[in-house]
Amino acid sequence: MMTARAAFAGSSLWFLGNPTSARMHEGAIAFTATTPGTYRYLCPVPGHAQKGMVGTFTVR
Ligand SMILES: [Cu+2]
Incomplete structure (x- = not known):
């Protein structure tokens, strides 16, 4: 479990979304x-x- 605070506001992504057609998760x-x-x-x-x-x- 990651507990460190992000260095910049908005620089964290905790949900990677639904799998792509390649069965990989991605986020931006x-x-x-x-x-x-x-x-x-x-x-x-x-x-x-x-x-x-x-x-x-x-x-x-
Ligand atoms: Cu990974």
Whole structure:
């Protein structure tokens, strides 16, 4: 269970919607990153982040 607070308002997605024709879930978000830095993101599906569905992005 993820308990960390999102760094930017609107940057979290907790429901991935219904499966696509490829039987995968997807979701889209849009937010404004207002503070420079390097941030982490991860898949909210249980177990996925532990298997590597994570990444980073940098705001300059
Ligand atoms: Cu995932």
